[in-house]
Amino acid sequence: LRLTSLLTGTAGKTEFLVYFQPILQADTENLYSCEALMRFRTSAGDFLNTQRMIEAAEASGMILDVGAWMLKSAMSDYMAMGRNTDGIHLNLNLSPKQAQSSRIYADIDAAIEATGMPLNRLVFEVTEGLFLNNDQETISFLEWIRKNGGKVVIDDFGTGYSSFSYLRKLPVDGIKVDRAFITNMDQDDDALAVVRSILAVAQALGLEVTAEGVETLAQRNILRDLGCTYLQGYLYSKAVPNSELAGFIQRAN
Ligand code: G
Ligand code: G
Ligand code: NA
Numbered sequence: 001l002r003l004t005s006l007l008t009g010t011a012g013k014t015e016f017l018v019y020f021q022p023i024l025q026a027d028t029e030n031l032y033s034c035e036a037l038m039r040f041r042t043s044a045g046d047f048l049n050t051q052r053m054i055e056a057a058e059a060s061g062m063i064l065d066v067g068a069w070m071l072k073s074a075m076s077d078y079m080a081m082g083r084n085t086d087g088i089h090l091n092l093n094l095s096p097k098q099a100q101s102s103r104i105y106a107d108i109d110a111a112i113e114a115t116g117m118p119l120n121r122l123v124f125e126v127t128e129g130l131f132l133n134n135d136q137e138t139i140s141f142l143e144w145i146r147k148n149g150g151k152v153v154i155d156d157f158g159t160g161y162s163s164f165s166y167l168r169k170l171p172v173d174g175i176k177v178d179r180a181f182i183t184n185m186d187q188d189d190d191a192l193a194v195v196r197s198i199l200a201v202a203q204a205l206g207l208e209v210t211a212e213g214v215e216t217l218a219q220r221n222i223l224r225d226l227g228c229t230y231l232q233g234y235l236y237s238k239a240v241p242n243s244e245l246a247g248f249i250q251r252a253n
């Protein structure tokens with residue numbers, strides 16, 4: 001598999017990179033966090049499709065090594081921005097396999113130890129699929145994060161199987177409403193109704209809501225009026241390398 005040669009460095013100089021995409025407080029538009037997103041750049045300078053690469057890593061089991069690399073690199077790059085990222089959270093994506101592996105505690109501990117990034121500024125993004133088997137070890141892991149001051153949010157919310165009644169029982173702090181609903185919200189009444197309902201339920205359950213894929217001021221205004229907590233999307237910034245993120249943060253201050 002390609003990824004094996006990538007990881008062992010036998011595929012030329014394909015680089016693993018960490019990009020960052022800002023997440024803003026919806027009411028003030030102050031910077032709340034940045035989501036770390038993996039990028040794969042070939043020696044020719046082309047970017048490989050991230051989703052396909054992640055899927056290949058999951059299928060081959062290499063996601064555990066790739067994920068551990070990602071945790072440490074994202075925290076390290078983030079801390080290297082120094083004062084710029086003081087007090088700002090860092091969102092990290094966890095694959096289900098990664099979150100369910102027994103080494104996840106050690107991987108997180110090692111990354112924190114190596115970089116000095118405090119756990120109470122980390123937000124872990126997991127997908128609804130993680131909760132399908134109702135596995136007690138998964139629940140314990142998420143509770144461990146939250147006991148230590150970290151947060152857990154459900155990514156791509158609305159695309160999977162989670163029901164609202166189930167949501168109430170999960171050890172999570174919030175949800176990220178899938179981009180598909182946000183994209184269509186200002187043209188499609190059904191999409192707007194879904195976003196409205198999700199926000200109403202989340203608020204009733206005391207959950208924070210992030211809207212992802214916010215591209216227009218019209219979408220921003222609707223989301224603010226509905227009491228959405230955080231906003232993320234091209235309206236503010238795409239995912240950028242840390243060199244560009246530092247500039248973005250300075251302009252925001
Ligand atoms: O940023 P972009 O739209 O290219 O991301 C494509 C997909 O890859 C998204 O579903 C995103 O969540 C996922 N992804 C990006 N970085 C990581 C990562 O570090 N870990 C995991 N598990 N998924 C990631
Ligand atoms: O699965 P996850 O939500 O982590 O995937 C995020 C993906 O969405 C990334 O590939 C990212 O580049 C992309 N993305 C982020 N913001 C926007 C946006 O405003 N519009 C669009 N079309 N894609 C976005
Ligand atoms: Na994500």
Ligand code: MN
Nearest residue numbers: 155156176212
């Ligand atoms: Mn998402």
